[in-house]
Amino acid sequence: MKTEQTPTVVQRLDYTAPAFWIETVELAFDLDPAKTRVLNKMQVRRNPEVPAQPLRLDGEDLNLARVLVNGSGTSFKLDGGQLVLENLPEGPEPFALEIFTTCAPLKNTQLSGLYVSQETFFTQCEAQGFRRITYFLDRPDVMASYSVLLRADKAHYPVLLSNGNLVESGDLDDGRHFARWHDPHKKPSYLFALVAGKLVAREQKITSRTGKEHLLQVWVRPGDLEKTEHAMRSLMHAIAWDEARFGLPLDLERFMIVATSDFNMGAMENKGLNIFNTKYVLANQATATDADFANIESVVGHEYFHNWTGNRITCRDWFQLSLKEGLTVFRDQEFSMDMAGSASARAVKRIEDVRVLRTVQFAEDAGPMAHPVRPDSYVEINNFYTVTIYEKGAEVVRMQHNLVGKDGFAQGMKLYFERFDGQAVTCDDFVQAMADANPASPLAQHLDAFKRWYSQAGTPTVHASGVFDAQAQTYTLTLRQSCPATPGQSASAKQPFVIPVTLGLLDGQGKALPLQLQGLNVGTEHTLVLHQEEQAWTFTGITSQPTPSLLRSLSAPVLLDYPFTEAELLTLLAHDSDAFNRWEAAQRLSLRIATNAIAATAETATEKEQNPANLLPQSVVDALRLVLEHPQLDAAFKELVLTLPSESYIAEQLDSVDPQRIHSVREAMRRQLALALQPQWQAAYEAHAHTGAYQPEPIAAGRRALAGLALNMLCLAAQGDGVWAGKAYQRVKDAGNMTDKANALQALVQSASPLASNALDYFYRQLRHEPLVLDKWFALQAAAPDVQGSVLPAVKALLKHPDFVLKNPNRARSLVFTYCNANPGGFHRLDAAGYIFWADHVLALDAINPQMAARLARALDRWQKLAPPYREAAREAIARVAAKADLSNDVREVVARALG
Numbered sequence: 001m002k003t004e005q006t007p008t009v010v011q012r013l014d015y016t017a018p019a020f021w022i023e024t025v026e027l028a029f030d031l032d033p034a035k036t037r038v039l040n041k042m043q044v045r046r047n048p049e050v051p052a053q054p055l056r057l058d059g060e061d062l063n064l065a066r067v068l069v070n071g072s073g074t075s076f077k078l079d080g081g082q083l084v085l086e087n088l089p090e091g092p093e094p095f096a097l098e099i100f101t102t103c104a105p106l107k108n109t110q111l112s113g114l115y116v117s118q119e120t121f122f123t124q125c126e127a128q129g130f131r132r133i134t135y136f137l138d139r140p141d142v143m144a145s146y147s148v149l150l151r152a153d154k155a156h157y158p159v160l161l162s163n164g165n166l167v168e169s170g171d172l173d174d175g176r177h178f179a180r181w182h183d184p185h186k187k188p189s190y191l192f193a194l195v196a197g198k199l200v201a202r203e204q205k206i207t208s209r210t211g212k213e214h215l216l217q218v219w220v221r222p223g224d225l226e227k228t229e230h231a232m233r234s235l236m237h238a239i240a241w242d243e244a245r246f247g248l249p250l251d252l253e254r255f256m257i258v259a260t261s262d263f264n265m266g267a268m269e270n271k272g273l274n275i276f277n278t279k280y281v282l283a284n285q286a287t288a289t290d291a292d293f294a295n296i297e298s299v300v301g302h303e304y305f306h307n308w309t310g311n312r313i314t315c316r317d318w319f320q321l322s323l324k325e326g327l328t329v330f331r332d333q334e335f336s337m338d339m340a341g342s343a344s345a346r347a348v349k350r351i352e353d354v355r356v357l358r359t360v361q362f363a364e365d366a367g368p369m370a371h372p373v374r375p376d377s378y379v380e381i382n383n384f385y386t387v388t389i390y391e392k393g394a395e396v397v398r399m400q401h402n403l404v405g406k407d408g409f410a411q412g413m414k415l416y417f418e419r420f421d422g423q424a425v426t427c428d429d430f431v432q433a434m435a436d437a438n439p440a441s442p443l444a445q446h447l448d449a450f451k452r453w454y455s456q457a458g459t460p461t462v463h464a465s466g467v468f469d470a471q472a473q474t475y476t477l478t479l480r481q482s483c484p485a486t487p488g489q490s491a492s493a494k495q496p497f498v499i500p501v502t503l504g505l506l507d508g509q510g511k512a513l514p515l516q517l518q519g520l521n522v523g524t525e526h527t528l529v530l531h532q533e534e535q536a537w538t539f540t541g542i543t544s545q546p547t548p549s550l551l552r553s554l555s556a557p558v559l560l561d562y563p564f565t566e567a568e569l570l571t572l573l574a575h576d577s578d579a580f581n582r583w584e585a586a587q588r589l590s591l592r593i594a595t596n597a598i599a600a601t602a603e604t605a606t607e608k609e610q611n612p613a614n615l616l617p618q619s620v621v622d623a624l625r626l627v628l629e630h631p632q633l634d635a636a637f638k639e640l641v642l643t644l645p646s647e648s649y650i651a652e653q654l655d656s657v658d659p660q661r662i663h664s665v666r667e668a669m670r671r672q673l674a675l676a677l678q679p680q681w682q683a684a685y686e687a688h689a690h691t692g693a694y695q696p697e698p699i700a701a702g703r704r705a706l707a708g709l710a711l712n713m714l715c716l717a718a719q720g721d722g723v724w725a726g727k728a729y730q731r732v733k734d735a736g737n738m739t740d741k742a743n744a745l746q747a748l749v750q751s752a753s754p755l756a757s758n759a760l761d762y763f764y765r766q767l768r769h770e771p772l773v774l775d776k777w778f779a780l781q782a783a784a785p786d787v788q789g790s791v792l793p794a795v796k797a798l799l800k801h802p803d804f805v806l807k808n809p810n811r812a813r814s815l816v817f818t819y820c821n822a823n824p825g826g827f828h829r830l831d832a833a834g835y836i837f838w839a840d841h842v843l844a845l846d847a848i849n850p851q852m853a854a855r856l857a858r859a860l861d862r863w864q865k866l867a868p869p870y871r872e873a874a875r876e877a878i879a880r881v882a883a884k885a886d887l888s889n890d891v892r893e894v895v896a897r898a899l900g
């Protein structure tokens with residue numbers, strides 16, 4: 001964070017190689033919360049390929065004490081935070097540069113650089129936190145060898161950790177002690193880490209396929225050890241998976257995970273010393289839900305996989321962030337799918353991932369913060385840790401995977417490592433390796449066009465139309481693509497994307513038809529590659545009007561525009577062999593009903609729309625009933641199909657968004673399903689409510705999810721009263737696992753039950769000593785239905801709760817972010833009080849932690865789409881934030897882009 005009036009815009013095309021290389025770094029820390037002393041001794045040499053120039057080292061919030069070159073004092077300047085050294089030795093020989101600084105970890109509320117959390121020191125250096133520890137060339141293409149000496153009071157900080165291997169440790173005078181660490185791998189500064197405090201570890205020794213021994217450790221606060229079993233198991237699975245699937249072994253003798261309760265993000269892949277938000281480490285059945293267990297597996301995997309995709313091969317500059325993030329998200333998604341096992345469990349995972357992509361990333365790509373997967377410019381790099389870089393980036397990798405096949409992808413990865421191991425490279429380098437390893441693939445054939453996925457922002461739409469010719473027995477499918485304008489990129493300037501469209505055709509009975517293209521049998525599923533603006537394909541041997549199942553498993557991150565009839569969607573829902581498209585058909589059916597009902601004004605509304613109790617036609621209710629009762633379908637899949645599209649996803653389909661109307665239409669549909677399927681909900685609950693001894697695995701988790709939804713619907717049907725509310729209340733008290741307990745509590749809260757408040761109190765009293773559970777307790781209340789405007793006052797009261805701390809990111813997210821982002825009905829108020837609350841908290845957080853503030857600032861990204869009077873009120877709130885004089889660059893960039 002820098003505070004200045006006209007922030008610098010960093011341009012991708014301005015990249016130049018560094019003028020100096022830093023070969024080795026010896027860091028010595030005297031750790032003290034109030035004033036930590038850092039001695040940084042570097043071997044530096046000129047980069048002969050760059051014209052001679054002064055050395056400019058990045059620094060932020062540091063106190064500089066002394067600078068020595070080859071052991072002698074030297075002249076220096078400080079310029080806008082940078083330390084500028086002009087009189088350095090000429091010639092190619094390395095020279096020693098020593099810099100003494102101090103910093104104040106206790107005052108570091110930004111949680112970037114070196115900070116203290118619960119009397120323990122942690123670091124966070126990505127993207128530009130290392131410069132808050134010492135002066136450095138704080139850019140990812142400068143890779144150095146690190147040796148680290150840590151000194152601290154032994155009683156307060158018995159454990160001293162850094163990257164790599166422990167070389168030496170021992171006692172010093174005055175009750176202090178030391179530890180010396182050496183990292184055998186060169187790394188960029190953003191992967192540096194240290195931890196010091198009172199911690200304990202779960203340990204595990206493993207032997208790799210090659211017979212090498214490794215020590216795995218999960219470090220937590222004393223008392224949390226029994227919550228680390230799942231994280232350790234996930235780590236072992238991740239290590240085995242990367243070796244089996246990609247031939248990538250663990251390259252370290254020691255691999256450590258450390259948990260902290262103060263963390264801006266999910267976790268961080270520091271070499272050999274991953275630092276995690278406690279939310280993604282600590283779990284036992286009494287405190288964590290199935291979703292928490294699944295997230296832990298996925299985040300532990302993600303950070304571990306970075307060891308190769310991110311650490312061994314890193315990014316040349318931060319515009320290439322998706323090189324490591326898109327690829328690593330793809331890898332963690334595949335890991336979770338492989339761990340899930342069955343085809344159905346894989347589909348469930350894919351649906352969950354696509355739901356995030358479509359609700360959050362598509363919205364980002366259509367709003368003021370839209371940017372390419374490889375952005376062209378930024379003001380604050382921390383604002384670009386986005387769903388576009390991560391999730392869309394993963395989709396771009398997934399398309400490559402699908403275009404070259406699973407084995408081809410493995411070959412491409414192999415070539416990528418052969419070419420670039422130990423280097424800092426670009427997104428282009430990755431795709432090129434993938435294409436070169438698969439020269440006959442459609443990826444190689446359309447490589448230049450494919451790369452547009454990295455340079456052009458916005459979600460393309462594929463417009464599909466089909467013509468069946470009974471006489472010729474052909475079905476001709478025409479696909480056309482378009483992409484809307486995004487900031488800095490007009491629609492007309494965009495060139496066609498390469499879009500793999502995986503499809504099947506179903507006959508009238510829902511049976512898969514054999515596909516013939518140009519006389520070739522291509523099976524019952526085929527991937528068409530749309531690479532021009534418009535192309536057509538003719539399938540032969542088609543004897544009756546087929547139903548197309550398009551874009552299976554979401555084969556590309558696009559919107560599909562096809563005029564499905566209700567009958568076609570019902571066929572797909574009942575019969576498609578692609579589970580993803582079965583779910584998708586149900587979503588389309590209810591989405592269409594919702595958007596029609598929302599669009600209908602009082603005069604034009606049909607009888608149904610005026611009487612919103614029965615918005616869903618009988619045919620759709622019946623189809624959903626069949627799914628719910630289906631003897632073969634997995635519970636997890638049923639739960640997804642029976643869940644209506646979210647309010648924010650519905651909002652994205654509309655040009656003018658009235659959040660209250662969306663909320664009431666969706667609620668009406670939910671109530672209708674609750675009432676119409678009451679006997680089936682009851683049967684589903686009874687069949688799934690008791691899953692036996694708790695195991696966090698997909699089948700049992702699916703059963704708990706369906707029981708949870710059923711209980712929700714049963715409470716809703718009785719408006720929170722009666723026997724089901726009583727059962728839910730009992731379950732809050734008795735449930736043996738957090739999933740069932742939290743679902744029961746949610747059923748009471750979401751149905752505005754009179755029992756909700758007692759249940760919340762009970763839950764609080766029982767679990768108030770578990771911080772991660774308290775986060776859930778705050779979040780449940782922030783997401784409560786807005787009965788007569790009650791949510792905002794409740795949220796405000798909770799701000800004063802003794803357990804609420806704005807400074808703690810998890811707590812701020814649970815209350816403030818949940819209210820602003822996940823409760824549209826409670827947030828978008830006619831009196832604008834939600835927006836005022838938002839502005840107040842963006843400003844309050846900005847003074848503490850600009851990264852967090854900028855994330856909250858994005859809650860009003862889509863204000864331009866809001867209907868009056870929300871739109872003007874939201875604009876005013878954003879303008880009020882923007883008018884603040886000393887905003888961080890983080891928040892300024894977000895609100896400036898929002899106002900356009």
Ligand code: 0A1
Pocket residue numbers: 112124126127264265266267268269302303325382385851
């Ligand atoms: N590289 C991490 C995410 C991360 C990014 C920035 C952080 O601090 C500003 C922290 C973590 C990952 O992808 O998991």
Ligand code: ZN
Pocket residue numbers: 302306324325328
């Ligand atoms: Zn990552």
